[in-house]
Amino acid sequence: METKLFNQKAVVFSEIVPQMERLYENQLGLNFSQRFCSCKGISPKASYSSISNNSYQSKEASKFASESYFRRINGTNGGISNLWSREIMVLDAIDDEYGGVVVDPEKLPSNPNSFAFILRSSLSHWKMEGKQGVWLKLPVERADLVPIAVKEGFEYHHAERGYVMMTYWIPEGPSMLPGNASHQVGVGGFVINEKNEVLVVQEKHCGPAFIDLWKIPTGFILESEEIFTGVVREVKEETGIDTEFIEVIAFRHVHNVAFEKSDLFFICMLRPLSTQIKVDDLEIQAAKWMPLVEFVEQPLIQEDCMFKKVIDICIARLGKRYCGLFSHQLVSKFDGKPSTLYYNVMETHNSNCIGE
Structure with missing residues (x-):
């Protein structure tokens, strides 16, 4: 030795x-x-x-x-x-x-x-x-x-x-070190008030085909930021509207987007806590409350299977025919860190998404 x-x-x-x-x-x-x-x-x-x-x-x-x-x-x-x-x-x-x-x-x-x-x-x-x-x-x-x-x-x-x-x-053979982050995470806030109006925006920087499109506020999650806090922040920054997170309605997964990274996009339902709109002049061209029917009938919404499916899910949720994913705070013994687990609990007394 x-x-x-x-x-x-x-x-x-x-x-x-x-x-x-x-x-x-x-x-x-x-x-x-x-x-x-x-x-x-x-x-x-x-x-x-x-x-x-x-x-x-x-x-x-x-x-x-x-x-x-x-x-x-x-x-x-x-x-x-x-x-x-x-x-x-x-x-x-x-x-x-x-x-x-x-x-x-x-x-x-x-x-x-x-x-x-x-x-x-x-x-x-x-x-x-x-x-x-x-x-x-x-x-x-x-x-x-x-x-x-x-x-x-x-x-x-x-x-x-x-x-x-x-x-x-150092050793011979391929590196076993973990690679760089493979995904970016985006959020979209579906905010609807008591008048059945949806909070929508038109972005300043977008492709020619989307100039006239009224869409829900969207953005990216920051480092060390939760999905439910990130979507509330994005809506506030773009429109000035305060909101409360209800649940994740659905999410989309697509590959080879920005810088060849994959993209996770979470559509969240939010409850408005204010009504006065204040537009972010750097990113947003305009913002307003739009009647749900008018929002759904936009040609770009009707012609795009992804947009249309998302709206169908949101409408089903409003009609209590669908339940999204609620956020639950947990701490795992595996790493000792607080986590947010999003899941659905189907209970007969849950009047938020179960029709009576």
């Missing part, structure tokens, strides 16, 4: 030591000679004679030696010979749930050359430890590090407004 570990460490050090020497010599202008000692291990000894008149390179060397963006790992283990007693520089990271590590984005080296060396050293160390994957989150202000990570074999995972996430799969 000790012999195997000794050989593993020997491979790692054989990769790291030349890299360290090249970095110091090529980037910092230092010359090195190795001194092998059975009690102190490999000790790179720097000669500063070649940079005695170069204050910039001296400052860079001092900076590289004093930065605290990496952890120093002692290379000894039990009875292994002190020949390999050495500190390995590894990026600060924590273990993830997939047997890999997540690099701390706030403790990345400030110098790209330093980052390149420490990244290679870290990958060698994590490989020796048997880690699976590496998650590397690079903030937008550190975009200069992206080409370095790509050169080392990192792949793009996903990007947001302020960062790009990159991954590296």
